[in-house]
Amino acid sequence: MRKTVLFAASVLAAGLLAAPVLSQQTSSLPDLEKAFDSHISPPEMGGWMKKMAAEPNHVGSAHDRLNAEDTLAQFKAWGWDAHIETFKVLYPTPIKVSLDLTTPKKFAATLTERPIPGDATSSRTKDELPAYVAFQGDGDVTAPIVYVNYGMPDDYKALERMGIDVKGKIVIARYGQGWRGLKPKLAQDHGAVGCIIYSDPRDDGFSQDDVYPKGAARPPQGFQRGSVADMPLYPGDPLTPGVGATDGATRLLREDAPTILKIPVLPISYGDAEKFLGAMGGNVVPPNWRGSIPITYHVGGTDAAKAHMVVKSEWSLKTIYNVVAKMEGSLYPDQWVLRGNHHDGWVFGASDPISGHIAMMAEAKSIGELAKTGWKPKRTLVYLSWDAEEPMLLGSTEWAETHADELKQKALIYINTDGNGRGFLGVEGNHALQSFVNKVAVDVTDPQTGVSVDKRSRAGAMVAAALGGANERTKAIGKAAADGKDIPLDPLGSGSDYSSFLQHLGIAALNVGYGGEGDSGGVYHSAYDTYEHHSTFVDPGFAYAGTLAKTTGRMVLRMSEQDTPVERYGDFADTVSTYLDEVKALAGAKREAQTAQAKLIETGAYKLSDDPKQTSGPPTPLKVVPFFNFAPLENSVVRLKASAAAYDKTLAAKAPTLSADAKARLVALAGKTEQAMTTEPGLPGGRGWYRNMVYAPGRFTGYGAKTLPGVREAIEDERWDDAETYVGLTAKAINAYADMLDKGVVLMGGTS
């Protein structure tokens, strides 16, 4: 999963209800939800985690498969129509990984995480993956090492000014600032022959908190596994882009699969990294490149320090196991509410993903209990326990690609969770669902304070906005919170299983979790992400696991039981309008930066101001930024606003008078409206799998969302022709969205 803010320390006991019996005639939503809540048991959820996180759970491990089978059995026992659906995916398993410092002195990186005293789970090292990242290249290289800070595009610009070239060298980058997979990808693009990624204690270690087991932070020997598949091209099985990895699927040859990197990559601990970084010569790094290893950081790149790295993997196809559980809708069986969380982990995976998985299980069990009393959901519920999320969303992607047509017909929404922590509700998703999410938050109680999670979020937003250094967005959210307006949803990028639904198929999605207090990031993707760590530091008593189940359970139930659409399209239109403002401001800011830089180069200011000992010359000149024709996009946003206003207004006025059939058709239409955001050919640069013109993971941010990505990234990346093309394509998508809203107005008997 994506690393989110997950958190430590104990909580106040959650006020659990004794389980009441649900009347078969219960029809009011509050009664239904009260009955639903009564079956949520944090202690039981803790027990599930303990069992599921007892052994290594990576793809291909015996215990990961066992968890799928156990989950299947439980869903069945709870009354669900469940089965396991398998796919055959390319998944590399390490045969050999090694990393040695060869010059100036020999040191062999440990690449293993020794057991932690007092954490029994961490001693179950049999079958555990070593230091490894999936979908790197095999290789055996020896070369000088270069420290590249976070290994992001700006870092390479700084290296260029220092006169350092990474060509033929092994780069060492610290985790943070951008998605893991971009670091080796950019290193490879710059000619590096290998890439080491380490967890610097400034960002992820003793500098943050006491290290495990005294505190929650990453200990010196802990490292972060992960995937480095080139996800910004497409997620899922590298051999089957766009289609399900079924037995009969047409597959690419491995060497032709563009998402597999060519160079070897290894993640290491800061205990190991100290030996490599401490041996390096060359320039002392700029201030913002400094970490917290107790050395003076140098850029390296000289023959003073060399490393030898070997990575070899076994590249056969592996079977993965998705659990698919359905409960058919009593009134609208062809309208589906999807709910998912993955079950595979990098090692034991207590926080990631089991802390979210147990919330999903608790919902499924409770809904099963409700169903035993005679209640049935109006719409079909589909619960999904994914395999192979960690290597790059393989389980969900292959399933979504396989069932694309049916999903586009039936799915109203996909609700995702992954790791969960303690603190504040965080929701990302389609902006038309902003009001829906805010209403759910009002009805869920925060276990630490006893107020609603909505009220606690507002308090947090208001205080954050009042802090010195708060940015404009934080201030705006604080103001919305204080004024009683909805807290906005953040847009979805990537990093968990919602991606295929939202960005490939155009199905609305939400990603939900609690966090902000304490921290489980310190064991993220390590062998120390255990039941012991989670129950001590992240969510003691599993109080927030219960709260998450009550939150996502309400979302599922309200989507299922909705009478008229829950969407409020004015929110979407307003937000898209601010995105367009941002994109226009971006073009202006880039133009100003180019003009300013050109003047500094022309007057020799860079040369004159440079310390002769620190840099090797002025920066590479920026490209001249033309003026763009934003008019088609501007016009489409004006139209979207008008259509959204008409829809929202008509719905408010006509809802009481609509027929049941009209309402049902209206909900179905709302489910498809978001699909209007997708267009062919999708994003440029080999990224056609991403068809959503409003939300995408960034080419150079990875998990981080880029909104209006076709236009925004074209401007950022100086592809001026693409900017013009995608103004048109994005305007087309927005107009298509407005068309859908207009259809809704007509369906309600209004005039569009």
Add this chain to the structure above:
Amino acid sequence: MRKTVLFAASVLAAGLLAAPVLSQQTSSLPDLEKAFDSHISPPEMGGWMKKMAAEPNHVGSAHDRLNAEDTLAQFKAWGWDAHIETFKVLYPTPIKVSLDLTTPKKFAATLTERPIPGDATSSRTKDELPAYVAFQGDGDVTAPIVYVNYGMPDDYKALERMGIDVKGKIVIARYGQGWRGLKPKLAQDHGAVGCIIYSDPRDDGFSQDDVYPKGAARPPQGFQRGSVADMPLYPGDPLTPGVGATDGATRLLREDAPTILKIPVLPISYGDAEKFLGAMGGNVVPPNWRGSIPITYHVGGTDAAKAHMVVKSEWSLKTIYNVVAKMEGSLYPDQWVLRGNHHDGWVFGASDPISGHIAMMAEAKSIGELAKTGWKPKRTLVYLSWDAEEPMLLGSTEWAETHADELKQKALIYINTDGNGRGFLGVEGNHALQSFVNKVAVDVTDPQTGVSVDKRSRAGAMVAAALGGANERTKAIGKAAADGKDIPLDPLGSGSDYSSFLQHLGIAALNVGYGGEGDSGGVYHSAYDTYEHHSTFVDPGFAYAGTLAKTTGRMVLRMSEQDTPVERYGDFADTVSTYLDEVKALAGAKREAQTAQAKLIETGAYKLSDDPKQTSGPPTPLKVVPFFNFAPLENSVVRLKASAAAYDKTLAAKAPTLSADAKARLVALAGKTEQAMTTEPGLPGGRGWYRNMVYAPGRFTGYGAKTLPGVREAIEDERWDDAETYVGLTAKAINAYADMLDKGVVLMGGTS
């Protein structure tokens, strides 16, 4: 001295001129300055430093006195009328200093700086001061230790929210963010019984650069000595505020001297600090409290870690030795141009203060050479080599207090230097001198680039303004630089010998130095501030020492030879106007902050948003901020602008037609104009020594300047009555300044 940005690494060789013979008839300034430059010899200056920095030079040391006597002899040899003027000042010498960790395990802090291999000077440890700060209290205390971050007011607010009280405890604060002496002063005010100050490697150590001798940064055993006298009350001898510490002066009893602290204070190295900080329990610190020692920083305050500290000093009066050298003016002997640099150091003092002292010596020698050819300065030059600057400006303060009446009659300006480094010209001073300073900078050549130091400054300012994160002032300076307008002068606070002249007597002052590249801060006030360190890392070849002499030498010569006043009062008026805008904005911002905080407290937002494990409740409510009557100040600034405009315009128009006598009277008047900024009773709160209503060191910034301090600090510190009072007093001072300008206009035959 004040720690300024001083810097490391080698430089391009300075292009030195062969010495021409000055014609006795030379009258043009360019010819005079060319002749002046010809006598500046960096190698000779390096020789002076080597000798002066050969042994420890603290107050009371034999070598410090020897340096005074040698300087006297040299001035005399160069043709100056020189003498040594002594004072008897209270100056504590350490008898015993010790610091031990007693719980949880024993550790005795080293408190000594062992010699550095390859640095011969650093081995001359005989007579060297141990870890010590001057004007702390004697004491012998054992108590739990509390980490207070930088020990500034906001840090105590954060501690309060964590529920930590320092009463009865020993605080440990890191250097930085505010002046050294404020840390124990605030600790004492909060009830602490002792104070440890250490150099954190994040701010001052291996995190910044390779440590000495490999690089310029502070090694693990290096610490920063200094003064902790409560300088914001008054500098100089604690026993003789406002009067010279002559033999017959009336003295306070030591126990009544308000600038002497009551609690013991010790500075330690980060090597020692690691043992204390690593032993502490309690909360993990907030993110902005983290340093770079490789531990998890805790706040402490519990019995888990205790320390025992002992400080005992010998408190007799000591004799200090100022060298005063005069060259009488040929035309206006009663108009004085003062030029000074101190000669005492904390240990060897190569960078601080000798690197500036050798520039002053080179000027004196060159002027002496010019005088030997028959040239004489028009006005009297007074060169001043101060003693006892380090304990808190004792030499300059006692001299200025002793000669106050004569100085107020005769002094036109005081030009100060202290430590000097490599890089960019930095000048602080009275804003009416902005144009004067900018013109000097145009005529001095930067040794690394061969362009003028003005051009290099502009390049630096333009590039700094273009960096991401540049603040508004940096952007404004960059724009001024790009537009060819004058680079503004920063206002003077305190931290070197200009303070008495500017802030007590109202004599215009400039403080001049080069810096910005490399760094000598890593040996600041340590036994490693040696000739070896300075000549290797700070100013190789003494190129910038020569450049400084050429810069300040020009300032001296131009002040001496000026025909009509060099001041441009419009610059002062414009700058004061922006200060008034800032003060008004400050009141508004505080009002907004109070309103916002009150709302957060009232709605319970702090309580609800707090992590129950991290804080102990909402912050202390801010005081309600009234509206102030700024009208008197606003009106005075409007008047100042008008008077300044009239003066500058009249001078430009009439200068060619004025008689020699009128010109001389005009220059004399300009010298006194700045005195109008001083008023009785000076600043409130026991700070009446500070009489300048425009420039002062801040009560809670120490060296950092506060402009319009009577009003600004009253608002900052929530003394509402003082704010009203000082609006009036400051307006009075500004009106008096305008009166002086009006007199000048009348003197020129214009109408005011």
